[in-house]
Amino acid sequence: MATAVSTPPTEPGTHEEEAPQIVLLDPALVVRDECNAREEDIEPDEDLINSVKEIGVEEPISVRPRPNGTFGVFKGWRRAQAQQIANSTAEQDGRPVRRIKAHVREDLIGRDGWTRFLSLVENKHREGMSERDILKSQELSLIDMSDVERRQASRALGVSRNAAKQAKAAQRLDDATLRRAAAGGMDLEQTAQLAEVASVPGASAVCCGRSSATRTRATAGAATGTRRWRCSRPNRPMPPPGPRPRKTSRRRASCCSGGPRTVRRTRPGR
Known part of the structure:
Protein backbone atom coordinates (compact mmCIF):
# COMPACT_ATOMS: atom_id res chain seq x y z
CA MET A 1 0.00 0.00 0.00
CA ALA A 2 1.28 3.43 -0.92
CA THR A 3 0.33 6.66 0.84
CA ALA A 4 1.27 10.07 -0.50
CA VAL A 5 3.28 12.40 1.68
CA SER A 6 3.25 16.15 1.12
CA THR A 7 6.53 17.65 -0.04
CA PRO A 8 7.62 21.29 0.05
CA PRO A 9 7.22 23.05 -3.31
CA THR A 10 10.33 23.59 -5.39
CA GLU A 11 11.28 26.89 -6.93
CA PRO A 12 10.08 27.25 -10.52
CA GLY A 13 12.73 26.66 -13.14
CA THR A 14 15.19 24.87 -10.81
CA HIS A 15 14.50 21.41 -12.30
CA GLU A 16 13.91 20.35 -15.87
CA GLU A 17 11.58 17.56 -14.71
CA GLU A 18 8.87 17.72 -12.09
CA ALA A 19 10.07 16.48 -8.71
CA PRO A 20 8.71 12.95 -8.01
CA GLN A 21 6.15 12.64 -5.25
CA ILE A 22 7.21 11.02 -2.00
CA VAL A 23 4.98 8.16 -0.88
CA LEU A 24 5.00 5.75 2.06
CA LEU A 25 5.44 2.16 0.88
CA ASP A 26 5.12 -1.16 2.62
CA PRO A 27 8.71 -2.46 2.65
CA ALA A 28 7.39 -5.91 1.77
CA LEU A 29 6.43 -4.52 -1.66
CA VAL A 30 9.91 -3.33 -2.62
CA VAL A 31 12.50 -5.47 -4.40
CA ARG A 32 15.88 -4.79 -5.94
CA ASP A 33 15.51 -3.31 -9.42
CA GLU A 34 17.31 -5.28 -12.11
CA CYS A 35 18.97 -2.02 -13.23
CA ASN A 36 20.42 -1.21 -9.82
CA ALA A 37 24.08 -0.39 -10.50
CA ARG A 38 25.41 -1.96 -7.31
CA GLU A 39 25.93 -5.72 -7.62
CA GLU A 40 28.55 -6.20 -4.90
CA ASP A 41 28.30 -5.29 -1.22
CA ILE A 42 24.52 -4.95 -1.36
CA GLU A 43 23.72 -6.15 2.18
CA PRO A 44 23.10 -3.62 4.99
CA ASP A 45 25.60 -3.65 7.85
CA GLU A 46 24.71 -3.94 11.54
CA ASP A 47 25.08 -0.20 12.19
CA LEU A 48 22.55 0.63 9.49
CA ILE A 49 20.11 -2.03 10.72
CA ASN A 50 20.32 -0.83 14.33
CA SER A 51 19.80 2.77 13.24
CA VAL A 52 16.74 1.86 11.18
CA LYS A 53 15.31 -0.15 14.08
CA GLU A 54 15.38 2.96 16.24
CA ILE A 55 14.37 5.78 13.89
CA GLY A 56 13.44 4.21 10.55
CA VAL A 57 14.78 5.26 7.15
CA GLU A 58 15.18 9.02 7.05
CA GLU A 59 16.34 9.48 3.44
CA PRO A 60 13.75 8.38 0.83
CA ILE A 61 14.63 5.57 -1.51
CA SER A 62 13.93 5.76 -5.27
CA VAL A 63 11.77 3.15 -6.98
CA ARG A 64 9.87 2.55 -10.21
CA PRO A 65 6.64 0.53 -10.48
CA ARG A 66 6.75 -3.06 -11.72
CA PRO A 67 3.98 -4.90 -13.62
CA ASN A 68 3.25 -7.26 -10.69
CA GLY A 69 2.44 -4.44 -8.27
CA THR A 70 5.82 -4.31 -6.54
CA PHE A 71 8.38 -1.50 -6.76
CA GLY A 72 11.95 -1.87 -8.01
CA VAL A 73 14.54 -0.05 -5.90
CA PHE A 74 17.34 1.50 -7.94
CA LYS A 75 18.52 3.87 -5.19
CA GLY A 76 18.65 2.90 -1.53
CA TRP A 77 18.34 -0.89 -1.70
CA ARG A 78 20.46 -1.37 1.43
CA ARG A 79 18.22 1.05 3.34
CA ALA A 80 15.15 -0.81 2.11
CA GLN A 81 16.58 -4.14 3.24
CA ALA A 82 17.41 -2.68 6.64
CA GLN A 83 13.77 -1.63 7.08
CA GLN A 84 12.58 -5.09 6.02
CA ILE A 85 14.89 -6.69 8.60
CA ALA A 86 13.80 -4.21 11.28
CA ASN A 87 10.11 -4.91 10.59
CA SER A 88 10.64 -8.68 10.76
CA THR A 89 11.50 -8.44 14.47
CA ALA A 90 9.52 -5.31 15.36
CA GLU A 91 6.57 -7.08 17.01
CA GLN A 92 8.63 -9.29 19.29
CA ASP A 93 10.90 -6.37 20.21
CA GLY A 94 7.99 -4.05 20.93
CA ARG A 95 8.87 -1.65 18.11
CA PRO A 96 6.52 -0.13 15.53
CA VAL A 97 6.28 -1.66 12.07
CA ARG A 98 7.27 1.17 9.78
CA ARG A 99 6.66 1.98 6.16
CA ILE A 100 9.41 3.50 4.04
CA LYS A 101 9.51 6.83 2.25
CA ALA A 102 10.12 6.52 -1.46
CA HIS A 103 10.34 8.60 -4.64
CA VAL A 104 8.17 6.77 -7.16
CA ARG A 105 9.50 7.32 -10.70
CA GLU A 106 6.76 6.27 -13.10
CA ASP A 107 8.61 8.14 -15.87
CA LEU A 108 11.37 5.49 -15.74
CA ILE A 109 9.15 2.59 -16.76
CA GLY A 110 10.79 1.06 -19.82
CA ARG A 111 13.87 3.32 -19.56
CA ASP A 112 16.41 0.80 -18.29
CA GLY A 113 19.50 2.70 -19.49
CA TRP A 114 18.57 5.95 -17.76
CA THR A 115 17.50 4.07 -14.61
CA ARG A 116 20.89 2.35 -14.41
CA PHE A 117 22.64 5.68 -15.02
CA LEU A 118 20.77 7.36 -12.14
CA SER A 119 21.61 4.42 -9.90
CA LEU A 120 25.27 4.69 -10.91
CA VAL A 121 25.37 8.42 -10.06
CA GLU A 122 23.85 7.65 -6.67
CA ASN A 123 26.11 4.75 -5.77
CA LYS A 124 29.40 5.84 -7.34
CA HIS A 125 30.05 8.40 -4.61
CA ARG A 126 29.01 6.12 -1.77
CA GLU A 127 31.38 3.88 0.13
CA GLY A 128 31.90 0.34 -1.05
CA MET A 129 30.93 0.38 -4.73
CA GLU A 196 44.75 -3.70 -24.23
CA VAL A 197 48.36 -4.19 -23.07
CA ALA A 198 47.60 -6.26 -19.97
CA SER A 199 49.42 -9.27 -21.44
CA VAL A 200 52.69 -7.29 -21.53
CA PRO A 201 54.76 -8.21 -18.43
CA GLY A 202 54.92 -5.32 -15.98
CA ALA A 203 52.32 -3.18 -17.75
CA SER A 204 50.20 -2.50 -14.68
CA ALA A 205 53.28 -1.89 -12.52
CA VAL A 206 54.48 0.79 -14.91
CA CYS A 207 51.21 2.51 -15.68
CA CYS A 208 49.43 2.51 -12.34
CA GLY A 209 52.07 4.54 -10.53
CA ARG A 210 52.82 7.30 -13.05
CA SER A 211 51.47 10.63 -14.08
CA SER A 212 48.68 10.92 -16.64
CA ALA A 213 50.96 12.00 -19.51
CA THR A 214 53.53 9.31 -18.77
CA ARG A 215 50.83 6.62 -18.54
CA THR A 216 49.53 7.61 -21.94
CA ARG A 217 53.04 7.33 -23.47
CA ALA A 218 53.65 4.02 -21.72
CA THR A 219 50.42 2.34 -22.85
CA ALA A 220 50.87 3.64 -26.38
CA GLY A 221 54.46 2.44 -26.42
CA ALA A 222 53.47 -1.03 -25.25
CA ALA A 223 50.83 -1.29 -27.93
CA THR A 224 53.19 -0.28 -30.75
CA GLY A 225 56.40 -1.85 -29.47
CA THR A 226 58.34 1.43 -29.39
CA ARG A 227 61.46 1.87 -27.26
CA ARG A 228 59.75 4.03 -24.66
CA TRP A 229 58.13 0.94 -23.10
CA ARG A 230 60.27 -0.28 -20.19
CA CYS A 231 58.22 -3.24 -18.96
CA SER A 232 61.32 -5.32 -18.07
CA ARG A 233 62.65 -2.61 -15.75
CA PRO A 234 59.55 -1.00 -14.17
CA ASN A 235 61.55 1.09 -11.71
CA ARG A 236 63.68 2.73 -14.40
CA PRO A 237 62.58 6.31 -15.12
CA MET A 238 61.11 7.10 -18.52
CA PRO A 239 63.42 9.17 -20.79
CA PRO A 240 62.27 12.73 -21.44
CA PRO A 241 60.69 13.52 -24.79
CA GLY A 242 62.80 15.03 -27.57
CA PRO A 243 66.24 14.16 -29.00
CA ARG A 244 68.34 11.75 -27.01
CA PRO A 245 71.60 13.12 -25.51
CA ARG A 246 74.81 12.74 -27.48
CA LYS A 247 77.06 9.94 -26.36
CA THR A 248 80.87 9.80 -26.25
CA SER A 249 83.29 6.88 -26.31
CA ARG A 250 87.02 6.37 -25.98
CA ARG A 251 89.31 4.71 -28.52
CA ARG A 252 92.96 4.05 -28.81
CA ALA A 253 94.95 5.96 -31.45
CA SER A 254 98.60 6.40 -32.28
CA CYS A 255 100.55 9.36 -33.57
CA CYS A 256 104.10 9.79 -34.69
CA SER A 257 105.26 11.84 -31.75
CA GLY A 258 103.58 10.50 -28.66
CA GLY A 259 102.76 6.90 -29.34
CA PRO A 260 99.48 5.43 -28.19
CA ARG A 261 97.14 7.84 -26.53
CA THR A 262 93.48 8.09 -25.55
CA VAL A 263 91.20 10.40 -27.49
CA ARG A 264 87.51 11.14 -27.28
CA ARG A 265 85.22 10.62 -30.22
CA THR A 266 81.74 12.07 -30.35
CA ARG A 267 79.04 9.92 -31.90
CA PRO A 268 75.83 11.45 -33.15
CA GLY A 269 72.75 10.64 -31.18
CA ARG A 270 70.34 8.06 -32.51
Missing part, protein backbone atom coordinates in the same frame (compact mmCIF):
# COMPACT_ATOMS: atom_id res chain seq x y z
CA SER A 130 33.52 -1.67 -6.60
CA GLU A 131 35.34 -0.49 -9.70
CA ARG A 132 33.88 -3.43 -11.63
CA ASP A 133 30.31 -2.42 -10.73
CA ILE A 134 31.06 1.12 -11.90
CA LEU A 135 32.46 -0.05 -15.24
CA LYS A 136 29.65 -2.50 -15.88
CA SER A 137 27.01 0.12 -15.10
CA GLN A 138 28.69 2.68 -17.34
CA GLU A 139 28.73 0.20 -20.22
CA LEU A 140 25.16 -1.09 -19.87
CA SER A 141 23.55 2.26 -19.11
CA LEU A 142 25.15 4.10 -22.03
CA ILE A 143 24.34 1.31 -24.50
CA ASP A 144 20.66 1.28 -23.58
CA MET A 145 20.04 5.02 -24.13
CA SER A 146 18.93 7.34 -26.86
CA ASP A 147 21.58 9.59 -28.42
CA VAL A 148 20.26 12.60 -26.51
CA GLU A 149 20.36 10.77 -23.17
CA ARG A 150 23.80 9.33 -23.96
CA ARG A 151 25.29 12.76 -24.57
CA GLN A 152 23.80 14.12 -21.36
CA ALA A 153 24.92 11.10 -19.31
CA SER A 154 28.44 11.24 -20.77
CA ARG A 155 28.78 14.88 -19.76
CA ALA A 156 27.49 14.11 -16.28
CA LEU A 157 29.97 11.26 -15.83
CA GLY A 158 32.85 13.19 -17.40
CA VAL A 159 33.54 10.51 -20.03
CA SER A 160 33.80 10.48 -23.81
CA ARG A 161 31.14 9.26 -26.23
CA ASN A 162 33.13 6.02 -26.59
CA ALA A 163 32.79 5.32 -22.85
CA ALA A 164 30.61 2.24 -23.30
CA LYS A 165 33.25 0.54 -25.47
CA GLN A 166 36.04 1.65 -23.12
CA ALA A 167 34.17 0.38 -20.05
CA LYS A 168 33.65 -2.99 -21.71
CA ALA A 169 37.36 -3.23 -22.53
CA ALA A 170 38.43 -2.20 -19.01
CA GLN A 171 36.37 -5.01 -17.47
CA ARG A 172 38.90 -7.51 -18.86
CA LEU A 173 41.30 -6.44 -16.08
CA ASP A 174 41.25 -8.31 -12.78
CA ASP A 175 39.91 -6.67 -9.63
CA ALA A 176 43.35 -5.98 -8.15
CA THR A 177 44.53 -4.18 -11.29
CA LEU A 178 41.31 -2.16 -11.44
CA ARG A 179 41.82 -1.03 -7.86
CA ARG A 180 45.44 -0.03 -8.55
CA ALA A 181 44.40 1.84 -11.68
CA ALA A 182 41.75 3.77 -9.74
CA ALA A 183 44.14 4.50 -6.88
CA GLY A 184 46.71 5.74 -9.41
CA GLY A 185 44.24 8.23 -10.87
CA MET A 186 43.76 6.54 -14.23
CA ASP A 187 40.63 7.66 -16.08
CA LEU A 188 38.36 5.39 -18.11
CA GLU A 189 40.24 5.83 -21.38
CA GLN A 190 43.61 5.05 -19.78
CA THR A 191 42.18 2.02 -17.97
CA ALA A 192 40.85 0.70 -21.29
CA GLN A 193 44.30 1.23 -22.83
CA LEU A 194 45.85 -0.69 -19.95
CA ALA A 195 43.49 -3.60 -20.65
Whole structure:
Protein backbone atom coordinates (compact mmCIF):
# COMPACT_ATOMS: atom_id res chain seq x y z
CA MET A 1 0.00 0.00 0.00
CA ALA A 2 1.28 3.43 -0.92
CA THR A 3 0.33 6.66 0.84
CA ALA A 4 1.27 10.07 -0.50
CA VAL A 5 3.28 12.40 1.68
CA SER A 6 3.25 16.15 1.12
CA THR A 7 6.53 17.65 -0.04
CA PRO A 8 7.62 21.29 0.05
CA PRO A 9 7.22 23.05 -3.31
CA THR A 10 10.33 23.59 -5.39
CA GLU A 11 11.28 26.89 -6.93
CA PRO A 12 10.08 27.25 -10.52
CA GLY A 13 12.73 26.66 -13.14
CA THR A 14 15.19 24.87 -10.81
CA HIS A 15 14.50 21.41 -12.30
CA GLU A 16 13.91 20.35 -15.87
CA GLU A 17 11.58 17.56 -14.71
CA GLU A 18 8.87 17.72 -12.09
CA ALA A 19 10.07 16.48 -8.71
CA PRO A 20 8.71 12.95 -8.01
CA GLN A 21 6.15 12.64 -5.25
CA ILE A 22 7.21 11.02 -2.00
CA VAL A 23 4.98 8.16 -0.88
CA LEU A 24 5.00 5.75 2.06
CA LEU A 25 5.44 2.16 0.88
CA ASP A 26 5.12 -1.16 2.62
CA PRO A 27 8.71 -2.46 2.65
CA ALA A 28 7.39 -5.91 1.77
CA LEU A 29 6.43 -4.52 -1.66
CA VAL A 30 9.91 -3.33 -2.62
CA VAL A 31 12.50 -5.47 -4.40
CA ARG A 32 15.88 -4.79 -5.94
CA ASP A 33 15.51 -3.31 -9.42
CA GLU A 34 17.31 -5.28 -12.11
CA CYS A 35 18.97 -2.02 -13.23
CA ASN A 36 20.42 -1.21 -9.82
CA ALA A 37 24.08 -0.39 -10.50
CA ARG A 38 25.41 -1.96 -7.31
CA GLU A 39 25.93 -5.72 -7.62
CA GLU A 40 28.55 -6.20 -4.90
CA ASP A 41 28.30 -5.29 -1.22
CA ILE A 42 24.52 -4.95 -1.36
CA GLU A 43 23.72 -6.15 2.18
CA PRO A 44 23.10 -3.62 4.99
CA ASP A 45 25.60 -3.65 7.85
CA GLU A 46 24.71 -3.94 11.54
CA ASP A 47 25.08 -0.20 12.19
CA LEU A 48 22.55 0.63 9.49
CA ILE A 49 20.11 -2.03 10.72
CA ASN A 50 20.32 -0.83 14.33
CA SER A 51 19.80 2.77 13.24
CA VAL A 52 16.74 1.86 11.18
CA LYS A 53 15.31 -0.15 14.08
CA GLU A 54 15.38 2.96 16.24
CA ILE A 55 14.37 5.78 13.89
CA GLY A 56 13.44 4.21 10.55
CA VAL A 57 14.78 5.26 7.15
CA GLU A 58 15.18 9.02 7.05
CA GLU A 59 16.34 9.48 3.44
CA PRO A 60 13.75 8.38 0.83
CA ILE A 61 14.63 5.57 -1.51
CA SER A 62 13.93 5.76 -5.27
CA VAL A 63 11.77 3.15 -6.98
CA ARG A 64 9.87 2.55 -10.21
CA PRO A 65 6.64 0.53 -10.48
CA ARG A 66 6.75 -3.06 -11.72
CA PRO A 67 3.98 -4.90 -13.62
CA ASN A 68 3.25 -7.26 -10.69
CA GLY A 69 2.44 -4.44 -8.27
CA THR A 70 5.82 -4.31 -6.54
CA PHE A 71 8.38 -1.50 -6.76
CA GLY A 72 11.95 -1.87 -8.01
CA VAL A 73 14.54 -0.05 -5.90
CA PHE A 74 17.34 1.50 -7.94
CA LYS A 75 18.52 3.87 -5.19
CA GLY A 76 18.65 2.90 -1.53
CA TRP A 77 18.34 -0.89 -1.70
CA ARG A 78 20.46 -1.37 1.43
CA ARG A 79 18.22 1.05 3.34
CA ALA A 80 15.15 -0.81 2.11
CA GLN A 81 16.58 -4.14 3.24
CA ALA A 82 17.41 -2.68 6.64
CA GLN A 83 13.77 -1.63 7.08
CA GLN A 84 12.58 -5.09 6.02
CA ILE A 85 14.89 -6.69 8.60
CA ALA A 86 13.80 -4.21 11.28
CA ASN A 87 10.11 -4.91 10.59
CA SER A 88 10.64 -8.68 10.76
CA THR A 89 11.50 -8.44 14.47
CA ALA A 90 9.52 -5.31 15.36
CA GLU A 91 6.57 -7.08 17.01
CA GLN A 92 8.63 -9.29 19.29
CA ASP A 93 10.90 -6.37 20.21
CA GLY A 94 7.99 -4.05 20.93
CA ARG A 95 8.87 -1.65 18.11
CA PRO A 96 6.52 -0.13 15.53
CA VAL A 97 6.28 -1.66 12.07
CA ARG A 98 7.27 1.17 9.78
CA ARG A 99 6.66 1.98 6.16
CA ILE A 100 9.41 3.50 4.04
CA LYS A 101 9.51 6.83 2.25
CA ALA A 102 10.12 6.52 -1.46
CA HIS A 103 10.34 8.60 -4.64
CA VAL A 104 8.17 6.77 -7.16
CA ARG A 105 9.50 7.32 -10.70
CA GLU A 106 6.76 6.27 -13.10
CA ASP A 107 8.61 8.14 -15.87
CA LEU A 108 11.37 5.49 -15.74
CA ILE A 109 9.15 2.59 -16.76
CA GLY A 110 10.79 1.06 -19.82
CA ARG A 111 13.87 3.32 -19.56
CA ASP A 112 16.41 0.80 -18.29
CA GLY A 113 19.50 2.70 -19.49
CA TRP A 114 18.57 5.95 -17.76
CA THR A 115 17.50 4.07 -14.61
CA ARG A 116 20.89 2.35 -14.41
CA PHE A 117 22.64 5.68 -15.02
CA LEU A 118 20.77 7.36 -12.14
CA SER A 119 21.61 4.42 -9.90
CA LEU A 120 25.27 4.69 -10.91
CA VAL A 121 25.37 8.42 -10.06
CA GLU A 122 23.85 7.65 -6.67
CA ASN A 123 26.11 4.75 -5.77
CA LYS A 124 29.40 5.84 -7.34
CA HIS A 125 30.05 8.40 -4.61
CA ARG A 126 29.01 6.12 -1.77
CA GLU A 127 31.38 3.88 0.13
CA GLY A 128 31.90 0.34 -1.05
CA MET A 129 30.93 0.38 -4.73
CA SER A 130 33.52 -1.67 -6.60
CA GLU A 131 35.34 -0.49 -9.70
CA ARG A 132 33.88 -3.43 -11.63
CA ASP A 133 30.31 -2.42 -10.73
CA ILE A 134 31.06 1.12 -11.90
CA LEU A 135 32.46 -0.05 -15.24
CA LYS A 136 29.65 -2.50 -15.88
CA SER A 137 27.01 0.12 -15.10
CA GLN A 138 28.69 2.68 -17.34
CA GLU A 139 28.73 0.20 -20.22
CA LEU A 140 25.16 -1.09 -19.87
CA SER A 141 23.55 2.26 -19.11
CA LEU A 142 25.15 4.10 -22.03
CA ILE A 143 24.34 1.31 -24.50
CA ASP A 144 20.66 1.28 -23.58
CA MET A 145 20.04 5.02 -24.13
CA SER A 146 18.93 7.34 -26.86
CA ASP A 147 21.58 9.59 -28.42
CA VAL A 148 20.26 12.60 -26.51
CA GLU A 149 20.36 10.77 -23.17
CA ARG A 150 23.80 9.33 -23.96
CA ARG A 151 25.29 12.76 -24.57
CA GLN A 152 23.80 14.12 -21.36
CA ALA A 153 24.92 11.10 -19.31
CA SER A 154 28.44 11.24 -20.77
CA ARG A 155 28.78 14.88 -19.76
CA ALA A 156 27.49 14.11 -16.28
CA LEU A 157 29.97 11.26 -15.83
CA GLY A 158 32.85 13.19 -17.40
CA VAL A 159 33.54 10.51 -20.03
CA SER A 160 33.80 10.48 -23.81
CA ARG A 161 31.14 9.26 -26.23
CA ASN A 162 33.13 6.02 -26.59
CA ALA A 163 32.79 5.32 -22.85
CA ALA A 164 30.61 2.24 -23.30
CA LYS A 165 33.25 0.54 -25.47
CA GLN A 166 36.04 1.65 -23.12
CA ALA A 167 34.17 0.38 -20.05
CA LYS A 168 33.65 -2.99 -21.71
CA ALA A 169 37.36 -3.23 -22.53
CA ALA A 170 38.43 -2.20 -19.01
CA GLN A 171 36.37 -5.01 -17.47
CA ARG A 172 38.90 -7.51 -18.86
CA LEU A 173 41.30 -6.44 -16.08
CA ASP A 174 41.25 -8.31 -12.78
CA ASP A 175 39.91 -6.67 -9.63
CA ALA A 176 43.35 -5.98 -8.15
CA THR A 177 44.53 -4.18 -11.29
CA LEU A 178 41.31 -2.16 -11.44
CA ARG A 179 41.82 -1.03 -7.86
CA ARG A 180 45.44 -0.03 -8.55
CA ALA A 181 44.40 1.84 -11.68
CA ALA A 182 41.75 3.77 -9.74
CA ALA A 183 44.14 4.50 -6.88
CA GLY A 184 46.71 5.74 -9.41
CA GLY A 185 44.24 8.23 -10.87
CA MET A 186 43.76 6.54 -14.23
CA ASP A 187 40.63 7.66 -16.08
CA LEU A 188 38.36 5.39 -18.11
CA GLU A 189 40.24 5.83 -21.38
CA GLN A 190 43.61 5.05 -19.78
CA THR A 191 42.18 2.02 -17.97
CA ALA A 192 40.85 0.70 -21.29
CA GLN A 193 44.30 1.23 -22.83
CA LEU A 194 45.85 -0.69 -19.95
CA ALA A 195 43.49 -3.60 -20.65
CA GLU A 196 44.75 -3.70 -24.23
CA VAL A 197 48.36 -4.19 -23.07
CA ALA A 198 47.60 -6.26 -19.97
CA SER A 199 49.42 -9.27 -21.44
CA VAL A 200 52.69 -7.29 -21.53
CA PRO A 201 54.76 -8.21 -18.43
CA GLY A 202 54.92 -5.32 -15.98
CA ALA A 203 52.32 -3.18 -17.75
CA SER A 204 50.20 -2.50 -14.68
CA ALA A 205 53.28 -1.89 -12.52
CA VAL A 206 54.48 0.79 -14.91
CA CYS A 207 51.21 2.51 -15.68
CA CYS A 208 49.43 2.51 -12.34
CA GLY A 209 52.07 4.54 -10.53
CA ARG A 210 52.82 7.30 -13.05
CA SER A 211 51.47 10.63 -14.08
CA SER A 212 48.68 10.92 -16.64
CA ALA A 213 50.96 12.00 -19.51
CA THR A 214 53.53 9.31 -18.77
CA ARG A 215 50.83 6.62 -18.54
CA THR A 216 49.53 7.61 -21.94
CA ARG A 217 53.04 7.33 -23.47
CA ALA A 218 53.65 4.02 -21.72
CA THR A 219 50.42 2.34 -22.85
CA ALA A 220 50.87 3.64 -26.38
CA GLY A 221 54.46 2.44 -26.42
CA ALA A 222 53.47 -1.03 -25.25
CA ALA A 223 50.83 -1.29 -27.93
CA THR A 224 53.19 -0.28 -30.75
CA GLY A 225 56.40 -1.85 -29.47
CA THR A 226 58.34 1.43 -29.39
CA ARG A 227 61.46 1.87 -27.26
CA ARG A 228 59.75 4.03 -24.66
CA TRP A 229 58.13 0.94 -23.10
CA ARG A 230 60.27 -0.28 -20.19
CA CYS A 231 58.22 -3.24 -18.96
CA SER A 232 61.32 -5.32 -18.07
CA ARG A 233 62.65 -2.61 -15.75
CA PRO A 234 59.55 -1.00 -14.17
CA ASN A 235 61.55 1.09 -11.71
CA ARG A 236 63.68 2.73 -14.40
CA PRO A 237 62.58 6.31 -15.12
CA MET A 238 61.11 7.10 -18.52
CA PRO A 239 63.42 9.17 -20.79
CA PRO A 240 62.27 12.73 -21.44
CA PRO A 241 60.69 13.52 -24.79
CA GLY A 242 62.80 15.03 -27.57
CA PRO A 243 66.24 14.16 -29.00
CA ARG A 244 68.34 11.75 -27.01
CA PRO A 245 71.60 13.12 -25.51
CA ARG A 246 74.81 12.74 -27.48
CA LYS A 247 77.06 9.94 -26.36
CA THR A 248 80.87 9.80 -26.25
CA SER A 249 83.29 6.88 -26.31
CA ARG A 250 87.02 6.37 -25.98
CA ARG A 251 89.31 4.71 -28.52
CA ARG A 252 92.96 4.05 -28.81
CA ALA A 253 94.95 5.96 -31.45
CA SER A 254 98.60 6.40 -32.28
CA CYS A 255 100.55 9.36 -33.57
CA CYS A 256 104.10 9.79 -34.69
CA SER A 257 105.26 11.84 -31.75
CA GLY A 258 103.58 10.50 -28.66
CA GLY A 259 102.76 6.90 -29.34
CA PRO A 260 99.48 5.43 -28.19
CA ARG A 261 97.14 7.84 -26.53
CA THR A 262 93.48 8.09 -25.55
CA VAL A 263 91.20 10.40 -27.49
CA ARG A 264 87.51 11.14 -27.28
CA ARG A 265 85.22 10.62 -30.22
CA THR A 266 81.74 12.07 -30.35
CA ARG A 267 79.04 9.92 -31.90
CA PRO A 268 75.83 11.45 -33.15
CA GLY A 269 72.75 10.64 -31.18
CA ARG A 270 70.34 8.06 -32.51
